[in-house]
Amino acid sequence: MSRSTLTxxxxxxxxxxxxxxxxxxxxxxxxxASGTFGYGTEYAGLVxxxxxxxxxxxxxxxxxWPGNDPPRAAETAAGMLNSIGLQNVGVEGFxxxxxxxxxxxxxxxxxxxxxxxxxxxxxVAERLADCDGIDGIEVxxxxxxxxGGMDFSTDPRRAAQLITRLRKVxxxxxxxxxxxxxxxxGEIARSVEEAGADAVSAINTxxxxxxxxxxxxxxxxxxxxxxxxxxxxxxxVAAVWSIARRxxxxxxxxxxxxxxxxxxEFLIAGAAAIQVGTANFVNPKxxxxxxAGLDTYCxxxxxxxxxxxxxxxxxx
Amino acid sequence: MTPPSSPSPVxxxxxxxxxxxxxxxxxxWIDLAAPEIVEHARPGHFVHLVVSDTTPESPCPVWxxxxxxxxxxxxxxxxxxxxxxxxxxxxVVGGGTHILSTRRAGESLDVLxxxxxxxVPIQSGRPVVMIAGGVGIAPFFFLAQEAIQAGRARPQxxxxxxxxxxxxxxxxxxxxxxxxxxxxxxxxxxxxGFHGFVTVLLEDLLRQNPSRCAYLYVCGPTPMMRRSAAxxxxxxxxxxxxxxxxxxxxxxxxxxxVVPCVRPPAGTVYERVCxxxxxxxxxxxxxx
Ligand SMILES: Cc1cc2nc3c(=O)[nH]c(=O)nc-3n(C[C@H](O)[C@H](O)[C@H](O)COP(=O)(O)OP(=O)(O)OC[C@H]3O[C@@H](n4cnc5c(N)ncnc54)[C@H](O)[C@@H]3O)c2cc1C
Ligand SMILES: Cc1cc2nc3c(=O)[nH]c(=O)nc-3n(C[C@H](O)[C@H](O)[C@H](O)COP(=O)(O)O)c2cc1C
Ligand code: FES
Numbered sequence: 001m002s003r004s005t006l007t008x009x010x011x012x013x014x015x016x017x018x019x020x021x022x023x024x025x026x027x028x029x030x031x032x033a034s035g036t037f038g039y040g041t042e043y044a045g046l047v048x049x050x051x052x053x054x055x056x057x058x059x060x061x062x063x064x065w066p067g068n069d070p071p072r073a074a075e076t077a078a079g080m081l082n083s084i085g086l087q088n089v090g091v092e093g094f095x096x097x098x099x100x101x102x103x104x105x106x107x108x109x110x111x112x113x114x115x116x117x118x119x120x121x122x123x124v125a126e127r128l129a130d131c132d133g134i135d136g137i138e139v140x141x142x143x144x145x146x147x148g149g150m151d152f153s154t155d156p157r158r159a160a161q162l163i164t165r166l167r168k169v170x171x172x173x174x175x176x177x178x179x180x181x182x183x184x185x186g187e188i189a190r191s192v193e194e195a196g197a198d199a200v201s202a203i204n205t206x207x208x209x210x211x212x213x214x215x216x217x218x219x220x221x222x223x224x225x226x227x228x229x230x231x232x233x234x235x236x237v238a239a240v241w242s243i244a245r246r247x248x249x250x251x252x253x254x255x256x257x258x259x260x261x262x263x264x265e266f267l268i269a270g271a272a273a274i275q276v277g278t279a280n281f282v283n284p285k286x287x288x289x290x291x292a293g294l295d296t297y298c299x300x301x302x303x304x305x306x307x308x309x310x311x312x313x314x315x316x
Numbered sequence: 317m318t319p320p321s322s323p324s325p326v327x328x329x330x331x332x333x334x335x336x337x338x339x340x341x342x343x344x345w346i347d348l349a350a351p352e353i354v355e356h357a358r359p360g361h362f363v364h365l366v367v368s369d370t371t372p373e374s375p376c377p378v379w380x381x382x383x384x385x386x387x388x389x390x391x392x393x394x395x396x397x398x399x400x401x402x403x404x405x406x407x408v409v410g411g412g413t414h415i416l417s418t419r420r421a422g423e424s425l426d427v428l429x430x431x432x433x434x435x436v437p438i439q440s441g442r443p444v445v446m447i448a449g450g451v452g453i454a455p456f457f458f459l460a461q462e463a464i465q466a467g468r469a470r471p472q473x474x475x476x477x478x479x480x481x482x483x484x485x486x487x488x489x490x491x492x493x494x495x496x497x498x499x500x501x502x503x504x505x506x507x508x509g510f511h512g513f514v515t516v517l518l519e520d521l522l523r524q525n526p527s528r529c530a531y532l533y534v535c536g537p538t539p540m541m542r543r544s545a546a547x548x549x550x551x552x553x554x555x556x557x558x559x560x561x562x563x564x565x566x567x568x569x570x571x572x573x574v575v576p577c578v579r580p581p582a583g584t585v586y587e588r589v590c591x592x593x594x595x596x597x598x599x600x601x602x603x604x
Contacts, residue, residue: 038569046328046428046567058571066586073562073572075386078379080564087571087586230379259378281565282366282382283426284328 015298016305017291019053019272021250022173022198024136026053026108026273029306030263030291033254033277034059034112034138034177035084039098040105043284051288054108056275057094059140061115062123064090069221074210079229079256080278081208083222086114091124095131103133110175114140118165126169137172139163141192142179142204153179153204156191163195173198175252178239180232181207185239186246193247201252201275202239206232229278230256237269244270244311258286260293270311324356326431326567330371330424334401336417340487342408343451344417345393351400353429359437359459360558360595362391363404363429364566367416370426388412389563391535391594392430393454394461405454405488431566433595435533435556438463438474445529447477447518447544449536453488455558459533464495471496475521475528479514479540483507515543522551531555538603545598555598561589576602 017028031054037043040055049055067087074081089097094111102109111134113124121139128134141153141162152162153176163176176192178185180203189200205226210219218224236255243251253271257263258279266274279286298306331350339345353363364387374381394403408414419425438444438459446456456476463469476492479502486508492499500517501509510517514536521528532555534544541557548555561573568591575593577600579585584602587593593601 035571036565036569038567042567042569045326058569067571067574070574070586071562071572072574073564073570075384075562078383078385080386082564082570082572084571087574229385230382256379258382261377278385278564281570282385282387283370284428284567 015295015303016307017294017298019250019307019310021136021175021252021273024108024173028053028291028294029267029271029273030287030294031056031108031110031252031273031275032280032287033275034140036277036280039089039094040102040109041098043280044101046284047288050106051291052107053273053291054110054135055102055105056110056112056138057098057102058088059086059112059114060088060091060094060124061086062091062120064088064093071219071221074219074225076208076210076227077231079227079231081210081220081225081227082205083220083225085222091127095127099131099133108135109133110136110138112138112140112177118162121162122165122169125166129170129172134172136175137166137170138175138177138201139166140177140204142177142181153177153188154182156188159188160191160195163192163197167196175199175201177201177204179204180235180239184242186242189243190246193249197249199250199252199272200243200247201254202243203232203236203255206235228256230258232256233262233265237265240266240271241269241313257290258282260290260297263290263294264297264309267306267309268311268313270313272307272310324358324361324430326428327352328426328428329353331427333419333421333423333425335421336419338417339405340484343485343487344406344408345403346406346416346419347401347403348425348427349399349401350427350429353427354395354397354400354402357392357395357402357430357458358434359462360391360432360434360455361430362389362432362594363402363427364389364431364563365416365428366426367412367419369419369423371424384412384415386564387428387566388416389431389560389566389590391455391558393457395458405451407451428566432590433593435459435558435595436531438469440469441473442469442530443473443475443528444531444533445475445477445518445521446533447514447536447540449479449514449540450481450485452536452558453478455535456533457488457491460492460495460497474498475500477502477514477517477521479503479517479536481505513540513543515540515547518544518547522547522553526551529553532598533557534598542603545603548598556595557598557601558594559589559596559601560594563590566590578602
């Protein structure tokens with residue numbers, strides 16, 4: 001169908017790209033993913049941060065964390081493995097050195113938190129709850145790179161326990177980030193929704209491994225690691241699709257997004273927003289390019305609000 | 317501890333390939349036009365480039381354009397302010413460097429740079445030795461060229477010790493000689509210069525001619541850097557080395573490129589090679 005038959009009176013259109021995640025309004029649905037954009041400052045000279053819908057910081061733990069032994073990354077077919085092991089500046093270091101800059105940027109700041117036992121998550125969340133300039137908390141329930149780090153999002157009861165505890169101390173929008181390394185991701189999403197999460201983000205990396213055949217050594221110091229990049233995109237789209245069948249809270253789609261088309265796939269599958277991860281390393285402007293691309297797409301397709309695309313897949 | 321040099325701005329540009337030519341077996345020299353990067357580049361800086369063709373006109377989907385997915389890091393080997401070009405020397409070791417070797421003059425590459433910490437400049441009245449293995453020679457052209465052009469140091473105060481597997485991989489040694497710098501060569505197979513490791517040349521120099529070396533610069537394979545650092549320590553000599561590492565982002569966000577460093581009183585700390593390096597003080601890194 002041509003555009004003129006869709007809109008008989010084609011006026012110049014400025015599509016509304018804004019979306020909401022719980023009480024959080026984003027100017028557009030494009031965020032950058034935890035662990036792939038540092039604390040925002042690193043890319044500030046290269047990317048107009050104010051054009052992003054939001055920035056998700058590297059996972060913060062109560063104390064600065066050294067991380068895993070190198071090598072920590074290996075390239076794979078259309079993707080990469082990492083075993084960083086959550087090396088981060090710790091919550092106090094973040095508040096002291098990183099947050100003041102982020103507060104000056106006109107974009108949503110979502111702080112990703114992690115830890116071992118529930119108490120560690122709670123401690124970080126409580127500390128952040130006192131700070132200005134934070135628009136949401138994303139809970140890394142699913143880091144495959146620290147001992148025990150995956151437990152919270154592989155068992156629906158444990159997932160619910162963590163979110164219930166955090167809900168008590170966090171008024172900010174609470175986003176549960178899920179692992180794809182489960183049989184039924186929809187079930188986990190359902191349990192965190194019931195426990196009070198405002199949104200879910202999916203997916204974190206897929207567990208993977210690569211071996212150097214000459215030395216017969218694993219290519220990662222952590223032996224196994226997390227797979228990310230375009231290779232995982234179909235898995236991620238399917239995860240969003242499955243979650244959308246089970247929950248009513250917004251879904252933030254993550255996994256292998258490199259282009260506007262990729263982002264649109266996620267929105268159509270049911271995501272209210274998306275995050276760009278590994279693609280930032282390849283092209284730091286991926287996120288802002290996608291924002292421009294979504295604008296063009298909506299204008300061309302006669303879409304006045306991007307919200308009308310969310311979950312609009314045409315299934316026979 | 318190396319003090320962070322004053323942060324230079326980082327650019328992401330489409331750099332035109334001015335020339336890309338073979339200079340030895342599997343060894344290439346590429347000139348790229350990027351005036352912004354050239355203006356801010358200092359010896360020791362590196363660039364991070366997309367080796368494949370990612371021009372907006374490409375009909376390929378984005379993921380296919382970015383194959384291999386990740387950028388590849390290379391030290392800046394030379395720069396020409398007047399022409400706005402910089403050069404890299406690279407060896408084809410895998411898919412990414414192979415694709416780079418097929419890029420032709422007139423095409424363009426997506427380049428991020430200049431990145432990383434730079435070398436302490438060569439200073440007048442302080443004789444230096446630059447010891448390199450293989451393509452580790454790359455940053456030393458820039459280091460020597462810059463000091464001579466700035467009139468800060470005399471070529472007579474510089475010595476290059478350059479080792480490689482075989483004679484044909486020693487391409488570029490004549491460039492140093494043309495600058496008036498003393499060059500000693502070593503090859504694993506004896507086809508040129510000393511038959512053996514280049515670090516033996518360093519050992520001899522430090523024993524026979526210690527006044528030739530008041531500061532040491534090292535770049536090359538890990539065993540060679542480890543040995544050089546050990547010799548420097550024995551001789552009580554200060555210096556720097558430029559490290560490699562697997563670098564997904566190149567700008568300090570991914571935490572993948574780390575090396576253990578000695579940082580009293582904290583002990584051992586993982587530092588990112590891309591932002592705290594690639595240039596480190598000789599004794600601060602714990603080499604694998
Ligand atoms: C700061 C820095 C400066 C560099 N400068 C130069 C330079 O001036 N000239 C040059 O030829 N090379 C340089 N390198 C190394 C260069 O980046 C790698 O050779 C290149 O990325 C290999 O890509 P590939 O796809 O061809 O090989 P791959 O298929 O990725 O790998 C082939 C082989 O090379 C090894 N390798 C891959 N990447 C690296 C790396 N970054 N460091 C060490 N080994 C690696 C792999 O383990 C594998 O054994 C530099 C690296 C760094 C970090
Ligand atoms: C190097 C690297 C580090 C990451 N660190 C974190 C992290 O600290 N916390 C987190 O929740 N996710 C982390 N992730 C996962 C990403 O946020 C994202 O969920 C995943 O990479 C999939 O998206 P992508 O394919 O677009 O990269 C990391 C990913 C990479 C590649
Ligand atoms: S390459 Fe990403 S932190 Fe160094």
